[in-house]
Amino acid sequence: MSLLTLDHISVAYDNQLILKDFNLSIEQGQLVSLLGPSGCGKTTTLRLIAGFLVAKDGKFMFGGKDYTRVPVNKRNFGFVFQSYALFPHLSVFENVAFGLRLRKMKEDEVKRRVLRILEVVSLAGFEKRFPRELSGGQRQRVAIARALVIEPDLLLFDEPLSNLDANLRVSMRVEIRRIQQELGITTVYVSHDQEECFSISDRVAIMNQGNIEQLDAPSTIFRYPATEYVARFIGFQNFLHFSERQDTDGEIELTLGSQKFKAIKHQGTSHPDARKGAFRPDDLALTEQENRLTDNVLPGIIKVSTYLGRSYQYAVETEYGEFTVNQEMDTPYLSGQRINLIFPKEKMVLVE
Amino acid sequence: MKKTYLYWLLLPGLLFLAVFMIIPIVLTIGSTLFKEGSFTFAGYLQFFKDPYFLKILLTTLEVSVASTLLSVLxxxxxxxxxxxxxxxxxxxLLALAIFPLLTSPVVRSFSWMVILGRKGLINNALIWLGIVDKPLEILYTPVAMMIGMLHLxxxxxxxSLVGVLENIDSDLITAAQSLGASRVKAFRKVVFPLAMPGLIIGGILVFVGSLTAYTTPALLxxxxxxxxxxxxxNxxxxxxxxxxxVIATIMIAITFVVVGLMNKLSNKLNPKG
Structure with a gap:
């Protein structure tokens, strides 16, 4: 059974529905990311789980209990803010001890726990500093320590690394993953940075306009996107819209106008009726040879040729639209040249 | 490179303050320490031994402290x-809030006389409601002065509170709540200490204002x-x-003591404020 379930949740903000009939379930001990552009509802989902927002409809179950109406301060979830939200009038020690003091813990126990968690986030010796005397990365780690020290049942991150510089971001995300796995704490992580989410998550939920387009392991999403939206999000730029699809053993036969295309069946989660063939620019090939007019080939004209350093990028105009192809070559094709565009069947991913 | 010539720009302001404020104050204080040509504290002793003056001092402090506390509440x-x-x-909303400052103290005090008097709005209402039999003595009491000061x-x-409160990140309150604080606790442990600088400045302004106000206490x-x-x-x-x-010097002394105490209080409650 899942630790956390959002069941047909709706959230409205100023009478505008941000989430509608939203479902999500998360297993114990996993780190699940919500990934998507701003306005896709990922932060709303996180704030709903935290209890900062109340659902208009639907149910939020946690550990088998109905948490829909449980107030924020009774949830025992740790929340790490994008702005860190450290208390500026309190020292690092008092910031971290804040939650423990509210739990009426004895002073020596407070001290023991605070010092131990500061060691976990590599901030031992910083107890007496104030937030404004810390660097961005240090503040971030205080925020994480403050959320962890209360031994939360769930850890929530709201774009925690977006205010840090690029190098620090990479080392902090490794740190977050290490701490999360060390403590085995279930975590929901919100970000708009694809690399960040893919590198630290057990599963990633790609969100679009208040819906989850796909929820899978990062490697699965990367190889087998389920929808065109997800495919575009992770770098597929070429799409063939087939009119018919016929599944046979191991292969799928597809129709595009009068032409036949073939695709290989794969392990992905894509819908059995998915009829859009998706390709990355690196997966398409160009050839001048006319000899084998096999399947999966379209004739076209080179429109634009761009030098990328390691390869050339071509925009190829065909009867079915424009395609982007990357190809390594010593002597590039010229614009206006007639060319054959190959769509390798083993590279084709069928999406909705 | 030190731009020493920039200091010359301070000169007109300093000169103005020196001629019209610092020198008169020093002269005033100096004049209280000499009577008939010899150095003496007699002026002060005479005042602090006088029960009439002590009563006035007490009333002033009571009215000022009460209006300061009530203005916080x-x-x-x-x-x-x-x-x-x-x-x-x-x-x-801020413009509405400062509206009382835009009316003349005389007009404002007269309107309070109409409201608080023996046949004023409040007494009429209380009698009509049957809460009291005869009119309450509100006007010409310390309470009336305090109401006038509070209004002013x-x-x-x-x-000064809006100034600090609007700079408190609302995430801080949510953070406190997510760590287990109720709304009341979050307010007490986060909002209140962070509002302390505004509270102190507001407190000083109200207290010193009430201490030195003339028109309002004179009329009410x-x-x-x-x-x-x-x-x-006098x-x-x-x-x-x-x-x-002597009285003026005592007022200045009280002001300094109160400002000092408030700053101490602020440091104690919010060391990094």
Whole structure:
């Protein structure tokens, strides 16, 4: 059974529905990311789980209990803010001890726990500093320590690394993953940075306009996107819209106008009726040879040729639209040249 | 490179302050220490031995402290409400809040006389409702003075509180709540300490304002004297400039002591504020 379930949740903000009939379930001990552009509802989902927002409809179950109406301060979830939200009038020690003091813990126990968690986030010796005397990365780690020290049942991150510089971001995300796995704490992580989410998550939920387009392991999403939206999000730029699809053993036969295309069946989660063939620019090939007019080939004209350093990028105009192809070559094709565009069947991913 | 010539720009302001403020104050204080040519504290001793003066001093302090405390109690919720509003509405509400400052103290005090008098609005209403049999004595009491001061200086408290409250990141309150604090606890442990600088500045403005106000206590206090009206009486009616200078010096001293205490309090409650 899942630790956390959002069941047909709706959230409205100023009478505008941000989430509608939203479902999500998360297993114990996993780190699940919500990934998507701003306005896709990922932060709303996180704030709903935290209890900062109340659902208009639907149910939020946690550990088998109905948490829909449980107030924020009774949830025992740790929340790490994008702005860190450290208390500026309190020292690092008092910031971290804040939650423990509210739990009426004895002073020596407070001290023991605070010092131990500061060691976990590599901030031992910083107890007496104030937030404004810390660097961005240090503040971030205080925020994480403050959320962890209360031994939360769930850890929530709201774009925690977006205010840090690029190098620090990479080392902090490794740190977050290490701490999360060390403590085995279930975590929901919100970000708009694809690399960040893919590198630290057990599963990633790609969100679009208040819906989850796909929820899978990062490697699965990367190889087998389920929808065109997800495919575009992770770098597929070429799409063939087939009119018919016929599944046979191991292969799928597809129709595009009068032409036949073939695709290989794969392990992905894509819908059995998915009829859009998706390709990355690196997966398409160009050839001048006319000899084998096999399947999966379209004739076209080179429109634009761009030098990328390691390869050339071509925009190829065909009867079915424009395609982007990357190809390594010593002597590039010229614009206006007639060319054959190959769509390798083993590279084709069928999406909705 | 030190731009020493920039210091010359301070000169006109300094000169103005020196001629019209520092020198007169020093002269005033100096004049209280010499009587008939010899150095003496007699002026002060005479005042602090006089029960009439001590009563006036006490009334003044009572009225000032009460209006300061009440301005915190009344001003905090208003300031908090205003600080949560969108900028445009905030401007309108702040303008409304400082409205009392835009009317003349004389007009304002007269309207309070109409409201608080024996046949005023409040007494009429209380009698009509059957709560009291005969009119309450409100006008010409310390309470009337305090109401007048509160009306006059509450905007100061509101403005300085809005200034600090609107700079408190709302995430801090949510953070406190997510760590287990109820709304009340989050307010007490986060909002209140962070509002301390505004509270202190507002407190100083209201207290010093109430301490030195003249028109309001003169009109609403009746025969009740406060220091400022007593000073006026000594200087203008009795033409006793020596006593008036002593009183003025005592007022300055009280102001300094109170500002110092408030700052100490602020440091204690919010060490990094």
């Amino acid at each position: 009344l001003g905090f919720p208003v300031a908090y409400y205003i600080s949560q509003k969108a900028p445009r509405r905030k401007g309108v 200086f509450l905007p100061m408290m509101i403005i 206090g009746g025969k009740q004297r406060v220091i400022s009206t007593f000073l006026y009486q 200087a203008m009616t009795l033409n006793d400039w020596f006593s008036a200078s």
